[in-house]
Amino acid sequence: MQLHRFHGGLKLADETEASTAEPVLVMGVPAKLTVPLGQHIGEATEACVQVGDHVTKGQRIGQSKGYIAAHVHAPTSGKVVDIDLYPVPHPSGLNAPCVVIEPDGRDEWGDARMEPWLDWDTRDLRALRQRLRAGGIVGLGGAAFPTAVKLNPRAGQRIHTLVVNGAECEPYISADDMLLRTAPEAVFEGIRITARLLGVERVLFAVEDNMPEAMRALTETLPTELRDLIELVSVPSIYPTGGERQLIKVLTGQEVPSGGLPADLGMVCHNPGTFKAICDTVIQGRPLLSRIVTVTGPGVKHPRNVEALLGTPFADVIEAAGGYAEGVDRLVMGGPMMGFAVHDDSIPVIKATNCLLATRPQDTPSPGPVMPCIRCAECAAVCPAQLLPQQLYWQAKAKDFDAIQDYGLFDCIECGCCAYVCPSNIPLVQYYRYAKNEIWAREKERQKSDIARERYEFRQERIEREEREKAERLAKKKAALKNKESDGDKQAAIQAALERAQKKKAARAEGSAKDSDQASGPETNTGEEASTTDNTRDGDDR
Amino acid sequence: MRFRTQSSPHVIPAHSVGGVMRQVLMALVPGTLAMTWFFGWGVLVNVLLGVLFAVAFEAAMVAARKRPVMATLADNSAIVTGWLFALAIPPLAPFWVTLIGIAFAIIVAKHLYGGLGYNPFNPAMVGYVVVLVSFPREMALWPAATTLPESPLTLWQSLQTVLTGSLPGAQEWDAVTRATPLDAMREGLVSGRTVGEITASPLFGTFTETGWEWVGNFFLLGGLYLLFRRIIHWHIPVAVILGVAIPAGFFWLLDPDSFASPAFHVFSGAVIIGAFFIATDPVSASTTPLGRILYGAGIGVLIFVIRTWGGYPDAVAFAVLLMNMVAPTLDHLTRPRVFGRTRGGPPPGDGHA
Numbered sequence: 001m002q003l004h005r006f007h008g009g010l011k012l013a014d015e016t017e018a019s020t021a022e023p024v025l026v027m028g029v030p031a032k033l034t035v036p037l038g039q040h041i042g043e044a045t046e047a048c049v050q051v052g053d054h055v056t057k058g059q060r061i062g063q064s065k066g067y068i069a070a071h072v073h074a075p076t077s078g079k080v081v082d083i084d085l086y087p088v089p090h091p092s093g094l095n096a097p098c099v100v101i102e103p104d105g106r107d108e109w110g111d112a113r114m115e116p117w118l119d120w121d122t123r124d125l126r127a128l129r130q131r132l133r134a135g136g137i138v139g140l141g142g143a144a145f146p147t148a149v150k151l152n153p154r155a156g157q158r159i160h161t162l163v164v165n166g167a168e169c170e171p172y173i174s175a176d177d178m179l180l181r182t183a184p185e186a187v188f189e190g191i192r193i194t195a196r197l198l199g200v201e202r203v204l205f206a207v208e209d210n211m212p213e214a215m216r217a218l219t220e221t222l223p224t225e226l227r228d229l230i231e232l233v234s235v236p237s238i239y240p241t242g243g244e245r246q247l248i249k250v251l252t253g254q255e256v257p258s259g260g261l262p263a264d265l266g267m268v269c270h271n272p273g274t275f276k277a278i279c280d281t282v283i284q285g286r287p288l289l290s291r292i293v294t295v296t297g298p299g300v301k302h303p304r305n306v307e308a309l310l311g312t313p314f315a316d317v318i319e320a321a322g323g324y325a326e327g328v329d330r331l332v333m334g335g336p337m338m339g340f341a342v343h344d345d346s347i348p349v350i351k352a353t354n355c356l357l358a359t360r361p362q363d364t365p366s367p368g369p370v371m372p373c374i375r376c377a378e379c380a381a382v383c384p385a386q387l388l389p390q391q392l393y394w395q396a397k398a399k400d401f402d403a404i405q406d407y408g409l410f411d412c413i414e415c416g417c418c419a420y421v422c423p424s425n426i427p428l429v430q431y432y433r434y435a436k437n438e439i440w441a442r443e444k445e446r447q448k449s450d451i452a453r454e455r456y457e458f459r460q461e462r463i464e465r466e467e468r469e470k471a472e473r474l475a476k477k478k479a480a481l482k483n484k485e486s487d488g489d490k491q492a493a494i495q496a497a498l499e500r501a502q503k504k505k506a507a508r509a510e511g512s513a514k515d516s517d518q519a520s521g522p523e524t525n526t527g528e529e530a531s532t533t534d535n536t537r538d539g540d541d542r
Numbered sequence: 543m544r545f546r547t548q549s550s551p552h553v554i555p556a557h558s559v560g561g562v563m564r565q566v567l568m569a570l571v572p573g574t575l576a577m578t579w580f581f582g583w584g585v586l587v588n589v590l591l592g593v594l595f596a597v598a599f600e601a602a603m604v605a606a607r608k609r610p611v612m613a614t615l616a617d618n619s620a621i622v623t624g625w626l627f628a629l630a631i632p633p634l635a636p637f638w639v640t641l642i643g644i645a646f647a648i649i650v651a652k653h654l655y656g657g658l659g660y661n662p663f664n665p666a667m668v669g670y671v672v673v674l675v676s677f678p679r680e681m682a683l684w685p686a687a688t689t690l691p692e693s694p695l696t697l698w699q700s701l702q703t704v705l706t707g708s709l710p711g712a713q714e715w716d717a718v719t720r721a722t723p724l725d726a727m728r729e730g731l732v733s734g735r736t737v738g739e740i741t742a743s744p745l746f747g748t749f750t751e752t753g754w755e756w757v758g759n760f761f762l763l764g765g766l767y768l769l770f771r772r773i774i775h776w777h778i779p780v781a782v783i784l785g786v787a788i789p790a791g792f793f794w795l796l797d798p799d800s801f802a803s804p805a806f807h808v809f810s811g812a813v814i815i816g817a818f819f820i821a822t823d824p825v826s827a828s829t830t831p832l833g834r835i836l837y838g839a840g841i842g843v844l845i846f847v848i849r850t851w852g853g854y855p856d857a858v859a860f861a862v863l864l865m866n867m868v869a870p871t872l873d874h875l876t877r878p879r880v881f882g883r884t885r886g887g888p889p890p891g892d893g894h895a
Binding site: 006007093171245249255256257258259260315324329330331332336337338339340341342343344345357359363364365366367368369371372373374375376377378380381384385386387388390391407408411416419420421422423424425427429430 | 543544545546547548549550551552553554555556557558559561562610613617619657658659660775824825827829830873877878879880881882883
């Protein structure tokens with residue numbers, strides 16, 4: 001297969017040898033599970049259990065309210081002991097609503113368990129989609145975008161290609177690698193289900209060339225009847241090939257349009273872990289309750305991959321990897337390039353936790369003081385979005401938000417290549433995040449003030465119109481009074497003219513009222529918000 | 543357990559400004575040694591003085607601006623400026639030429655604009671132009687290219703000359719200095735001789751004077767090292783050299799008696815060091831790939847134009863400063879196509895809102 005290149009990127013050491021030496025360890029049930037209600041990108045999920053309730057394994061405890069959302073389930077059976085704000089994995093160390101479950105140790109499925117669908121290929125597509133929604137599946141590559149949304153293309157949009165993103169995007173992470181080595185059959189089943197749902201013609205299964213064992217496992221287990229559908233492709237491991245836009249470029253040479261989605265090219269992209277979750281949910285009736293986490297870095301004693309229940313504290317996961325090594329001082333959720341450092345290790349594993357990376361000062365020294373930008377443009381040379389990061393940096397600093405958007409701020413995927421090569425230690429990605437947030441905030445503010453202004457203008461117009469009408473009525477009255485005195489012919493002419501004028505005015509007033517009605521219409525449209533999340537977040541498995 | 547947090551990426555940084563500048567300094571070594579071999583100890587004396595003055599002014603300005611002095615000096619950029627300036631001036635120029643030039647470079651061209659990263663003009667070239675237009679006599683003190691053992695001045699005598707401004711003993715300036723090849727070519731052409739007659743002098747090597755050629759070769763070596771280490775990219779040096787060579791070649795083919803060959807232009811004077819070390823100063827150059835090509839080509843063409851029809855025998859500094867002025871505009875006009883957009887296409891709809 002003819003592969004293509006994307007601009008820039010970095011050749012980074014994989015650092016996955018240590019964590020792939022041993023098989024995936026399935027962790028037991030911890031003493032307490034803290035299950036955040038929001039584990040995905042999109043709208044909030046509300047608790048549908050109460051403190052004191054007994055929950056069974058797989059029972060829905062968080063009910064999604066919007067379209068772009070995913071349910072949350074109890075990972076094991078036990079008692080709900082608290083529903084409150086707890087620290088969750090978040091770059092700014094936020095507290096968020098969580099359901100705290102004290103396991104009863106029986107790990108029992110209740111009567112509400114979804115029945116296994118061994119005959120899924122006879123079920124209709126609607127039912128399949130509903131089941132995926134019920135399973136609470138999100139993209140497991142790290143971005144945690146609700147999967148059901150991606151499997152429900154807009155009307156008129158034909159999806160012909162399914163891309164499987166087995167390109168482990170960052171160094172150290174080996175969760176996909178280990179999954180593909182150990183459960184390739186489940187991944188293929190998930191692909192089969194998804195391919196049927198979307199009606200695709202081909203599946204491009206990309207695996208990085210530094211994962212030979214995974215590739216071998218896939219080649220050996222690829223079912224014969226799928227050989228015409230699925231093409232296994234080994235792609236060069238250049239960071240960030242695991243970004244869906246970059247991967248699609250590598251595989252097809254096509255570029256997802258700026259501000260658009262892969263679906264615009266007739267493609268959908270998922271992470272292998274997501275296919276496994278699809279298989280579990282549809283065939284076994286098991287919603288998303290656990291995930292594979294790579295526990296690694298020089299800061300843990302025995303790096304490895306574990307399968308942990310959602311809600312398991314980071315500390316337990318680290319313990320499963322032999323505990324911390326001497327001198328550890330940083331814990332990162334995600335990879336070294338895009339992950340974020342967390343404040344403490346009591347926070348829980350969520351659907352997006354693909355990796356825990358622990359490091360010591362000598363592995364990730366504090367960068368030296370931030371130096372001025374010397375415009376060396378190394379950042380531009382490595383930027384996979386073909387941006388000019390140095391210009392975006394100046395514009396973010398100057399708060400020139402028009403120019404920065406013109407230069408493509410929202411095409412930035414925050415991969416961190418620019419910050420990695422910057423000789424001046426400038427935390428470039430932080431500047432871009434700041435600018436994006438600032439622009440979003442202003443946009444919201446502007447929409448609000450637009451609505452207020454329209455309301456005000458509408459009111460002004462109404463008052464004016466009312467006054468005008470009052471004046472006209474008065475004039476008419478006066479005229480009528482006068483007319484009584486004057487002769488009939490003249491009176492009739494005046495009356496006719498007045499009527500004409502009035503009709504005209506009334507028509508005009510009506511017209512403008514309609515206009516302002518229309519103008520204020522779209523602001524309340526909730527559909528807009530849905531597409532927002534779609535476009536701006538890279539809703540994808542990386 | 544509690545942890546400290548820090549923003550991504552969580553890796554050891556790949557580069558530092560100080561490291562980049564250190565590579566540039568290393569790349570300057572072979573050319574500097576070659577210059578010393580052919581033009582005497584004065585080259586080294588000037589480099590030492592230039593670096594000393596540059597670091598002193600840098601420290602004073604940083605302190606006056608209340609910035610961390612040691613951390614700023616560690617970026618090594620002042621050393622690069624001082625060194626490049628010293629290579630540009632004649633090896634026997636008196637110390638106060640260096641002092642004044644460096645003062646302008648560091649104080650005016652660099653720190654009055656905000657220090658490293660904020661200077662629109664190449665500081666070393668600003669300093670050089672100031673002394674070039676102010677002190678034409680001192681700026682003509684180029685010794686004849688010989689070899690170090692045959693050099694008329696010992697290390698000690700060179701030091702004396704630079705510090706006192708006069709030659710030791712009974713030596714005469716005329717005996718020690720000589721017109722550079724560019725001067726010789728210029729004066730020869732003005733006085734009506736042909737290029738062939740001028741270059742027939744035994745001092746001329748293949749393209750230009752032997753010493754100048756070799757110096758050029760060694761700076762080229764350093765420049766290739768920088769390319770290899772990816773400290774600089776090919777666009778600017780290649781564009782500068784072609785920018786000089788193509789118009790030079792065109793006129794040479796038209797009339798080889800009145801116009802020097804492209805090889806003479808490339809290997810005389812400061813084209814090689816200018817292409818690899820001066821025009822590539824990232825701060826004042828263009829930053830986009832196409833912008834860099836246009837920027838370099840502009841410098842090359844200007845060098846040829848000023849040398850051929852202008853008032854100065856060499857023109858690298860003027861050409862660089864003139865192109866510094868248009869670098870921001872070039873950057874703006876040569877933005878690369880953003881991934882997922884068409885070239886020059888409209889910015890995305892409302893991707894974000």
